Amino acid sequence: MDVNQLFGYALAVAPSGLTDRSRERIALRFRALGEPTRLKILERLFRSPASVSEILEATGGTQANVSKHLAILRSGGLVRRRKEGNRTVYWIADPSLEHLCAVVCDAVGREAQEEAQALTPAATRRRVRGGAGVRAG
């Protein structure tokens, strides 16, 4: 996938800027991603679809709370679910999501590394995680 092509498309969808409505939708989705417990849930679901109990094992916390977070992820369109007998199985709705998380993960990781370097005496810098061959931008 080509980045500029993609953004070109996004602009083409809204040549004179986004509508309030779609901006609200986009914000909703980002907000759904803006909570550590929900990120933990998604990390689990990136591995494979999972029932609530399985998710609960991965995240800890109370069942009620995880259930609520799942509802939020669902209303943000990030996960879907189906009933399977007694259980409810959730999965990642949108394949672009993993990509999305990776981009932020990468950016945050890079910045953390830069900060670490700024705090690290120059002499030791070459020993700090050398392999950052992947760039997001």
Added chain:
Amino acid sequence: MDVNQLFGYALAVAPSGLTDRSRERIALRFRALGEPTRLKILERLFRSPASVSEILEATGGTQANVSKHLAILRSGGLVRRRKEGNRTVYWIADPSLEHLCAVVCDAVGREAQEEAQALTPAATRRRVRGGAGVRAG
């Protein structure tokens, strides 16, 4: 940029899952994106760096409110600023951000389109925005 390579990198950074610390950082960034006014601000800054007054022109609202949102974007690491005499000029800190927004924009746009089709009589579907050649996943 290759998606799988990118996510591979993200996983490599945290082979046994993210730390609480970095998950919190990532959430902070997503949360900063989870508000329509802030998205509006970013839309303006994607065009070019801009002073607060210029941003204000693009977004509307009060100066105090925009200033507060800029502070939030800044603390999330999404924008930077420099003083220029009387003014403060803000710009997008991270080139991956535009990409990020494009991915979500695209996903939301695609879903909206699917919903629209679901609500549209079959006979008219072929007339609905045909060109969706770009895919996010």
Added chain:
DNA sequence: TGACCATATAACTATTTAGTTATATAGTCA
């Protein structure tokens, strides 16, 4: 210097949200 910009921040209110406990819903299995 003083009047005037541009921007940031403080103090406040109303709303939203995460987390809790208790309970409701609905499937399974004896």
Added chain:
DNA sequence: TGACTATATAACTAAATAGTTATATGGTCA
């Protein structure tokens, strides 16, 4: 059927957040 399991939801509290008005900070220009 009744006990049990899995999940969702309601009601509540505490904390976070968006927006407001008023004010502080710091540059510019006469």
